[in-house]
Amino acid sequence: MSAPMETIKRRGLMLVLSSPSGAGKTTIARRVLDEDPGIAASISHTTRARRPGEVDGRDYHFIDKQTFTKMRDEKAFLEWALVFDNFYGTTRAPWTKTLADGRDVLFDVDWQGADSLREQANDDVVSVFVLPPTAGALEKRLKARAQDSDDVVARRMAGASNEIQHWTAYDYVLVNFDVDQSVAAVHAVLAAERLKRTRPAWTGSCRGC
Numbered sequence: 203m204s205a206p207m208e209t210i211k212r213r214g215l216m217l218v219l220s221s222p223s224g225a226g227k228t229t230i231a232r233r234v235l236d237e238d239p240g241i242a243a244s245i246s247h248t249t250r251a252r253r254p255g256e257v258d259g260r261d262y263h264f265i266d267k268q269t270f271t272k273m274r275d276e277k278a279f280l281e282w283a284l285v286f287d288n289f290y291g292t293t294r295a296p297w298t299k300t301l302a303d304g305r306d307v308l309f310d311v312d313w314q315g316a317d318s319l320r321e322q323a324n325d326d327v328v329s330v331f332v333l334p335p336t337a338g339a340l341e342k343r344l345k346a347r348a349q350d351s352d353d354v355v356a357r358r359m360a361g362a363s364n365e366i367q368h369w370t371a372y373d374y375v376l377v378n379f380d381v382d383q384s385v386a387a388v389h390a391v392l393a394a395e396r397l398k399r400t401r402p403a404w405t406g407s408c409r410g411c
């Protein structure tokens with residue numbers, strides 16, 4: 203054997219979750235992050251107003267348009283997009299080191315963000331598209347969340363089919379009937395992807411062989 207198992211160092215992966223607004227990806231993401239210490243969250247910056255219960259620095263970094271534009275012009279974002287009239291962006295900051303250290307990172311971004319991350323880091327990206335069971339269920343969830351005005355819910359429903367059109371670009375697709383089952387499915391994706399032959403990087407030093 204030319205290289206014993208302990209010399210294998212796995213590179214971290216970028217788990218990208220997308221869905222039409224309200225399908226449940228934030229709910230699933232929070233559970234996965236709570237239950238798996240091996241994955242960290244990318245906290246996006248946004249110009250959207252904070253919803254009741256959202257915490258700055260935990261759910262998002264809430265910033266004004268001027269600050270967002272300045273950060274964008276200074277190339278602070280790995281990717282950014284305009285979604286439902288608000289800007290959202292993923293900062294470049296520490297992900298390079300996190301991935302090199304073998305830690306995984308979860309990105310909750312729309313299809314534009316997913317495309318951009320694939321363009322820049324295709325080998326590291328594992329993408330999962332979350333579908334609602336039906337359009338009716340999606341509307342019910344958006345309304346039950348009770349955090350957006352009727353107008354905003356209507357705009358998000360109107361944008362759902364555009365978002366859904368992009369599901370074929372994703373590695374995995376799951377229909378979020380039940381949160382527990384969906385969380386288990388994402389854990390299964392992570393477990394399999396972490397074992398992929400193509401993912402480990404050799405450290406180069408062969409101790410004891």
Ligand SMILES: Nc1ncnc2c1ncn2[C@@H]1O[C@H](COP(=O)(O)OP(=O)(O)OP(=O)(O)O)[C@@H](O)[C@H]1O
Pocket residue numbers: 221222223224225226227228229230343344346347378379380381
């Ligand atoms: N499987 C499910 N069954 C019923 N309700 C669900 C399910 N999954 C999530 N929900 C509920 O649906 C609502 C929307 O979920 P969530 O905020 O996670 O959606 P999202 O996809 O992250 O939306 P957005 O893109 O707008 O951030 C929440 O009230 C959540 O509790």
Ligand SMILES: Nc1nc2c(ncn2[C@@H]2O[C@H](COP(=O)(O)O)[C@@H](O)[C@H]2O)c(=O)[nH]1
Pocket residue numbers: 220221222223246247250281282283285290291292310311312313314315316
């Ligand atoms: N391209 C990006 N999309 C992002 C980012 N952060 C969140 N999002 C997406 O925006 C919509 C709306 O989110 P909401 O919290 O206002 O409901 C949703 O699809 C998110 O996935 C980002 O940094 N880049």
